[in-house]
Amino acid sequence: MTHVIVVGAGQAGAALSARLRQQGFEGQITLIGEEPVAPYQRPPLSKKYLTGELPIDRLYLRPASFYADQNITLMTGCRVERIDRAARRVITPRGPLAYDALVLATGGRARRLPQALGGGLDGVYTVRTLADVDAMAPEFVAGRHLFIVGGGYIGLEAAAVARQRGLTVTVLDASSRILNRVASAQTADYIRAQHLAHGVEIIEGETLDHLTGVSRVDGALLSNGRQIPADFAIVGIGLAPATELAEAAGLDVADGITVDALCRTSDPAIYAVGDCASFPHGAGHLRLESVPNAIAMAEAAADAILGHGTPYRPNPWFWSDQYDMSLQIAGLSTGYDRVVSRDSDRGKSFWYFAGARLLAVDAVNDPRAYMLGKRWLEAGLSPNPAHVADASRELKSLGTS
Amino acid sequence: MAKITYIEADGTEHVVDIATGKTVMEGARDHNIAGILAECGGACACATCHAYIHHEWFDKLSPANPVEEDMLEFAVDTDPSRSRLTCQITVTDMLDGLIVQLPES
Numbered sequence: 001m002t003h004v005i006v007v008g009a010g011q012a013g014a015a016l017s018a019r020l021r022q023q024g025f026e027g028q029i030t031l032i033g034e035e036p037v038a039p040y041q042r043p044p045l046s047k048k049y050l051t052g053e054l055p056i057d058r059l060y061l062r063p064a065s066f067y068a069d070q071n072i073t074l075m076t077g078c079r080v081e082r083i084d085r086a087a088r089r090v091i092t093p094r095g096p097l098a099y100d101a102l103v104l105a106t107g108g109r110a111r112r113l114p115q116a117l118g119g120g121l122d123g124v125y126t127v128r129t130l131a132d133v134d135a136m137a138p139e140f141v142a143g144r145h146l147f148i149v150g151g152g153y154i155g156l157e158a159a160a161v162a163r164q165r166g167l168t169v170t171v172l173d174a175s176s177r178i179l180n181r182v183a184s185a186q187t188a189d190y191i192r193a194q195h196l197a198h199g200v201e202i203i204e205g206e207t208l209d210h211l212t213g214v215s216r217v218d219g220a221l222l223s224n225g226r227q228i229p230a231d232f233a234i235v236g237i238g239l240a241p242a243t244e245l246a247e248a249a250g251l252d253v254a255d256g257i258t259v260d261a262l263c264r265t266s267d268p269a270i271y272a273v274g275d276c277a278s279f280p281h282g283a284g285h286l287r288l289e290s291v292p293n294a295i296a297m298a299e300a301a302a303d304a305i306l307g308h309g310t311p312y313r314p315n316p317w318f319w320s321d322q323y324d325m326s327l328q329i330a331g332l333s334t335g336y337d338r339v340v341s342r343d344s345d346r347g348k349s350f351w352y353f354a355g356a357r358l359l360a361v362d363a364v365n366d367p368r369a370y371m372l373g374k375r376w377l378e379a380g381l382s383p384n385p386a387h388v389a390d391a392s393r394e395l396k397s398l399g400t401s
Numbered sequence: 402m403a404k405i406t407y408i409e410a411d412g413t414e415h416v417v418d419i420a421t422g423k424t425v426m427e428g429a430r431d432h433n434i435a436g437i438l439a440e441c442g443g444a445c446a447c448a449t450c451h452a453y454i455h456h457e458w459f460d461k462l463s464p465a466n467p468v469e470e471d472m473l474e475f476a477v478d479t480d481p482s483r484s485r486l487t488c489q490i491t492v493t494d495m496l497d498g499l500i501v502q503l504p505e506s
Contacts, residue, residue, distance in 0.1 A: 022435045041442045061442075063431050070433055292440045292447070319446040326468070328446055346467075367468055371448065371475035396475075 001100050002027040004305060005090055007080050007245065008105030009033025011042065012274030012294035014061050016103055019302035021070045029072045030097060032090075035129055036077040038064060043291060045133045046157040047321050050140070051164060059130070083249040085267055101305045104257055104265070104272040105298065106242035108289065113149065113235050118211025123232040127154050128239070139232040142166030147220050147230035149208060151178030153320045155236035156191065160322035163198045170201045170228055172220070177204045183329075184339040187350045187362045194325055239289055241276045254278055256287040261311035263301035271305065273297040279312055290318050315378050328367065330374035331360030340389045344369065351388050356401075358382035368395055376400055403497040407434050410505040421494060425487035425501060426450040436503030443488040445469060448476040450487045455500035459483050462490055478504050 004020060006013045009031050017031050033039065039061045048054035067074040081091045089096045110126035113119030125136040139146075146162045148155045151173030162169045173180070179188040192202055207223040211233055219229040241256040252258040252266040256278035263271045263279065274294035278287040293314055300312040318329040336352035336359050347365030351358065351373065358381070361373030372395055376383065381400035387393050407415045407429055419428035429437040429450075438449035445468055454462065462485065465473065469489050473479050487501065 018433050021433060043442065043444075058427075061430075062433075066431060066433070291442070295438065295440055317447070319441055319444065321444065326444075326446065367471040368475060371472055375475060375477070 001025075001305065003097075003099050004029050004101045004103065005097055005099040006031045006103040006105055007090065008103075008107055008242075008274070008276070009035070009039045009074065009076065010105060010107045010274065010294070011039065011061065011291050012107070012298040013103070013105035014039035015295045016105060016273060016298035016302050017072045018062075018070065019299045020305070021072070023302060023306055025302075025306060027100075029070075030075065031067070031072055032075045032078050032080055032092065034077070034079045035131070037130060038062070038067070038074060038076060040130060041291075042128070043319075045130065046127050046154055047161070050133055050137065050158070050161045080245060083245060083270070085249055085270070088269060100269070102270045103301060103305075104246055104270065104276060105274050105294075106245060106272075107275045108239040108241045110235070111238045111240050113208075113211065113237070116210070117208060118213065118217060119235065121211055121213050121233075122216040123213070124211060124217050125232065125234050127158060127234060127236060136232070136234065140165045140167060144168070144231040145170070145229055147211075147217075147228060147233045148172065148236060149220075149233065150236035150238075151175075151180075151202065151204065152182065152236055152238070153179070153318075155234065156195065157320060157322055158234050158236065159195060159200050160198070163195075163200055164323070169199075170203065170220075170230070171195070172203045172206060172208060172222070174207045175205070178202060182333075183362060184333065184336070184350055184352065186339050186341050187364075190348060190350075190364060191322070191325070191327070194323055198323055239275065241278075241287065243276060246270075246272065246276075254285065256285075258285060262304040262309045263297060263312055264304065271301045273301045279314075281314075286314075288314060288316055290316065292317050315374070317374060325364050326367075328363045328370035329360065330363075330370055331358070331377045333360040333362075335359065338385070340385045342369065342388050343391045344395075349373070351383075351385065353382070353385050356382055356385070372396065403492050403494060403499065405492070405496065406498075406500045407432075407436075408500065408502045409434070409436050410503055419492045421492055423492050425452070425490040425492060425496075425499070427488075428492065429487065429501075429503075434503070437487060439488060441488075445472065445486060445489060448472045448486060451476050451479060451484060451504060452487050453480060453483045453502040453504065454485050455502065456483060458496075458499050459485075461495070465489065 110128040145168040148171045209221040246257045257272035278285040320327040333352040349363040349369035352360040363370035383398040441447040
């Protein structure tokens with residue numbers, strides 16, 4: 001193994017490159033990114049970077065000197081055109097590069113509103129890249145009206161920032177409620193109440209007819225005929241995994257680039273990690289959009305490339321910050337049949353069960369519930385749901401089975 | 402600027418200069434020192450930057466806030482007499498000479 005090429009300079013690509021060096025790999029590492037900047041953290045884009053609390057130099061994952069220090073060739077602003085699997089080369093505008101192992105860490109792209117719905121108007125933004133957020137930042141002026149399409153975490157985080165900056169905010173979710181895809185009704189109720197208390201208007205169960213405006217957005221028309229004026233709009237309707245390169249190269253792609261337990265695609269010289277990769281999970285495959293998954297999967301793939309890989313098993317967790325709410329989520333709630341809520345002195349937690357088995361915990365301002373829940377989940381242990389709901393019982397005194 | 406010694410679980414020592422204003426976590430990350438993962442990037446949300454502070458230094462640090470205390474209480478392999486989350490320790494000139502021991506992965 002003399003040359004590892006990583007396509008995609010996000011969290012996963014950066015973590016994989018760093019891990020190879022930490023593990024003593026002495027060959028060549030080339031990290032190729034489409035964006036014009038060095039790897040940075042995406043989560044703060046809709047949080048502390050947008051509020052201005054986190055300066056750009058602290059957004060970067062590593063200082064500029066890191067890549068030279070670690071002998072990692074970082075190529076930014078470079079979009080890989082295709083993979084020549086037969087010759088083991090990637091073709092870039094700057095010429096072909098030969099690899100021994102190739103890693104696809106291509107992430108995903110924010111889904112956009114179709115042109116017909118006004119998705120192409122000026123003043124309509126998505127939240128995925130630094131350029132996205134730098135472009136929208138000047139719009140955050142007190143007194144202006146922000147219309148947000150999508151009541152998921154991205155949309156709600158942007159709503160919180162906008163309210164803190166004194167904007168008027170309307171959030172539209174076409175499904176029956178906010179956070180429909182990712183959290184329980186109980187969690188959504190709690191978070192909705194915080195947004196309402198901060199003056200956000202939340203419209204649920206109504207669809208967008210289209211964003212209005214001639215060249216620039218000036219409002220939204222809902223399917224029920226209601227018109228809402230807006231100075232700008234943010235579309236937070238999910239992520240599409242970037243699989244084009246893999247598809248064009250004939251690799252297996254379903255929802256994401258299909259990999260095996262060692263993060264190998266259907267070509268054993270090519271790996272895929274992070275948001276773009278779909279890995280074996282239970283009886284099927286799973287794709288996770290999160291920083292912890294990007295890091296852990298990148299490290300698993302690095303180890304596999306170096307010949308000491310072990311099957312990748314995620315310990316999923318997520319976080320979100322809105323107003324003074326710190327939300328921490330452990331586990332995957334898919335398939336739950338009941339949710340038990342628990343009050344603590346500073347916060348609240350929501351525990352997802354399938355039968356007697358604990359699946360996930362959403363903790364708001366309750367790090368103890370999150371930490372303990374995460375440890376139980378990792379150990380395959382479940383507390384008694386009735387005991388969880390009883391706030392008079394100390395969390396750590398709860399038995400598990 | 403402060404000189405900080407990071408000692409990996411296997412005993413490997415890294416002595417590095419960290420700029421004032423950075424956190425002890427960022428110092429480790431900037432120098433690719435294994436053992437501090439910092440998944441959340443310093444939001445005090447994950448406890449993956451947990452490390453042990455040398456006993457001569459532990460009491461010289463500003464104390465942990467309640468969120469950090471709660472995180473540490475249930476993090477893996479913590480020791481109340483020396484465990485901290487390194488994303489919550491900001492480097493100052495006073496920390497010149499700080500010694501940080503990193504946990505097993």
